[in-house]
Amino acid sequence: MDKPLPASQTKHLTNLSHPLPPPHSNISVNLRQISSSSGGGGTGTTGTTGTTLWLSAQILSLYLSSTLGTSTTTNNKNNCNGVRINRDDDEGKKKQKVVLELGSGIGYTPLVLANLGWKVLASDIEPVLSEVLKPNIEYNKRIVGNGIGEIEVRELDWIYIDKIQNDNQNNDMKDTIIPDDVKYLKEEGIDMIIMSDTFYSLSLIRPLWNTLLYISQVKDDDNKPPVIYISLERRDSLLIDHALETGKKMGFDLKKVNKSRLIKEIQSSGWGWEGEDWDGVEIWKCRWKG
Template sequence: MHNVLPAHQTKHLSQLQYPFRTCCFHLAQRDNGQTNGTALWLGAQCLSLYLADICARKSATAAKQRPRVIELGSGVGLSALALSSLGWDVLATDLPDVISAVLSGNIARNISNLPLTSGAIQVCVLDWTIPPDKWTWDNDLHIAASSEDRIELSSLSSRCEERLRPPFDMIISADTMYNPALVDPFLRTLHNLSVLSSSGAKRAPPVYLCIERRDPTLIQQALASAKDTWNFAVERIFRKKVVKAMDKGGLTWTPEDWDGVEIWKLTLRNTA
């Protein structure tokens, strides 16, 4: 991986040529101030390389069924494309404005250039503010959407033969803990997905979060809530491991280039 700049140095570019392992993703982004989700962020850059490192130790093709991952707040789609290229089936979720602005187009633009061993990628709406008892896994366009969004989505055609659904083998999200009002809905969503993916004897899947510690108080309160309110075991990935993964991926930034970026692993504790 060469000439990959930190996301904060490329916000002014509407198109990015983004090398990742043996692929090169063509990513459109928008920095129009309307939503944070339409531009590339540091978290997705760091998380995709860390996941590539840990997934390389596991054989996706050896399993009878491809491993499945769901991403919350997929944004421009870098992490989704990265995991698909590694052999995972990916359910990339976000809000309708992000999906229509960048996510769907980026997935469609790159899907034909992925390796033959790549997994499927599906895109759908998952609004964290919708209570889990209102979710549906039988709709090709959304898992959880507001009434207004459903009306807008109803004009679109179905895109998936069969929706990827729980159980998921991994849950990921990057740069999604920045708004205090969304922390509890976000953690509730992670909790419900973990419960749905750990029925019977199946263990809860790992949840990997990449955060940029812009507001230390918010982050500390969110991690404490994940542990004390939502029953997650919370563990920070050692920075040395993240640095090693980035080096393997050919990304040689200075420490200042990604200062404040952290990766955390959450695992729902056994409630039996």
């Protein structure tokens, strides 16, 4: 198995080969990046807005691979770490689980989840969408999924959803606004939401939580709001603490994954990382409680 480098050491690479987490480390995906030093054409972005791999995405992918395993439709249990395993349609057939990623960037985590058998909705905004996310998904989806998982790439702007959510609240939810281009957020039956390194701008904290709230407000009493996994790198503690506190005030129940669990996953991964290679990364699990 090729041992992946921590993302902080790969920002300069235009093309990055990266193995999937165990137990599928024999599969590697090839990812296009655009960094400040690689050039790469297009907008020439610096890698700070989703055009390079993030360390928190590596850790989240490793954790989810271990936590969720590969059983997506045949497990007899009804719940796995807060995520519904079996969803029956009207005819009693098992439905594929759906995960939405906010800010998918170069697409590593969607490829990991598709390989575990999930239907993945990978989302971002332009120019990230066209320059790295779509090309990487199209190039690599043929080698992941084992014929089970699938990936759809969607444009999703948190500020746009924030406006919709605010309009709905101002209308007292009597005339709920659901534009055609985001109906899938309500109709797809999203079981899980994931995101990595999405707390980086003070101005986007409220729109991001409002996006999560918009998706979590499920009218079907038989379905719980989706479980949410947030992976972050604590570069600015004041910003991170403010972001987490904002979510709590909006009715989200947040619990931090024990660092000892993450250490165990790193040690058993075969990646050969030391503590300083991923220091500062945290994973939070949450769900909207209303």
